[in-house]
Amino acid sequence: MATTSLTIQRRRTGERVIKGALLACGVVCVATTVGVILSLLSETINFFRAVPVLDYLTGTKWSPTFSDAHFGVLPLVVATLLIAGIAALVAFPIGLGSAVYLSEYASPRARKILKPILEVLAGIPTVVFGYFALTFVTPSLLRKIVPWAGGAPLGPFNALSAGVVVGIAIVPIIASISEDAMRAVPSSLREAGYGIGSTKRTVATKVVVPSALSGISAAFMLGLSRAIGETMIVVIAAGGNANLTADPRQAMATMTTFIVRISQGESPATSIAYKTLFVLGMTLFLMTLILNIVASRIVRRFRERYE
Numbered sequence: 001m002a003t004t005s006l007t008i009q010r011r012r013t014g015e016r017v018i019k020g021a022l023l024a025c026g027v028v029c030v031a032t033t034v035g036v037i038l039s040l041l042s043e044t045i046n047f048f049r050a051v052p053v054l055d056y057l058t059g060t061k062w063s064p065t066f067s068d069a070h071f072g073v074l075p076l077v078v079a080t081l082l083i084a085g086i087a088a089l090v091a092f093p094i095g096l097g098s099a100v101y102l103s104e105y106a107s108p109r110a111r112k113i114l115k116p117i118l119e120v121l122a123g124i125p126t127v128v129f130g131y132f133a134l135t136f137v138t139p140s141l142l143r144k145i146v147p148w149a150g151g152a153p154l155g156p157f158n159a160l161s162a163g164v165v166v167g168i169a170i171v172p173i174i175a176s177i178s179e180d181a182m183r184a185v186p187s188s189l190r191e192a193g194y195g196i197g198s199t200k201r202t203v204a205t206k207v208v209v210p211s212a213l214s215g216i217s218a219a220f221m222l223g224l225s226r227a228i229g230e231t232m233i234v235v236i237a238a239g240g241n242a243n244l245t246a247d248p249r250q251a252m253a254t255m256t257t258f259i260v261r262i263s264q265g266e267s268p269a270t271s272i273a274y275k276t277l278f279v280l281g282m283t284l285f286l287m288t289l290i291l292n293i294v295a296s297r298i299v300r301r302f303r304e305r306y307e
Contacts, residue, residue, distance in 0.1 A: 043278035050272050062242035064273040075244040079252035080228055086163025086248060087170060087227040092220060095174030103182035104204040122172035130236030133165035157239030157251035166230050170223040181215020182208050214299045221295030225288045231256040255280045
């Protein structure tokens with residue numbers, strides 16, 4: 001009895017330690033988020049004391065460092081969403097196709113080889129992706145297949161190249177999470193599909209993918225958030241001109257591009273141009289927050305529970 005009691009007491013002590021450590025991790029995450037919001041909020045309020053909110057949200061010119069300053073964020077938002085949209089068009093089908101292959105078609109040996117190779121792609125520094133877009137994708141690929149108005153060649157900086165390479169960079173996130181969601185689907189559902197004479201393709205597209213839709217949706221939203229917040233690829237490949245256009249062949253600046261350029265120390269810390277760092281950071285935070293809220297609603301809407 002003494003040995004049993006000692007074992008139970010030791011187990012309970014270990015569980016308390018683990019519970020306390022996990023609680024501390026959660027508190028650190030929440031405190032970090034609150035700290036980020038507070039650090040952005042104070043300077044954002046100071047910015048809007050000098051610049052009307054309506055001018056910021058609806059203005060079509062962005063030149064806070066010029067003598068004739070303009071603070072319309074629309075060019076930066078359009079460029080950010082355009083590049084993220086191109087990245088989604090590239091990454092979503094490739095990532096989902098890779099996930100379906102790894103989950104439903106690949107042999108266990110092939111999966112053990114291919115999935116780590118795919119995930120290595122996520123470890124490549126984004127600055128390398130940026131120079132890959134600048135030195136290979138634009139001159140060697142896009143200039144040969146994308147026409148340019150007036151016959152002029154595609155410039156070295158453009159949103160199309162940046163969007164394509166950002167899409168390649170987020171493929172591992174989408175493929176890995178989607179594949180995990182598909183493998184979590186019970187085998188009994190697959191066996192029921194095969195039992196009524198369905199082919200592997202039918203089972204994969206009509207049974208497995210719909211059953212894993214909540215996880216796939218979460219992977220898509222996470223990849224899109226990653227594309228919106230991408231920095232080095234767009235800084236190197238997309239250019240630095242705040243250009244309000246929907247033409248992806250032109251150079252344009254995203255919100256993260258401008259943050260990098262201003263944070264290099266060219267503007268005084270007390271200037272209104274410096275405060276744009278914080279208001280753009282808050283804008284990005286709100287955009288990703290909205291995406292996360294939408295993702296959580298989609299996950300709850302399509303979540304499947306299996307006994």
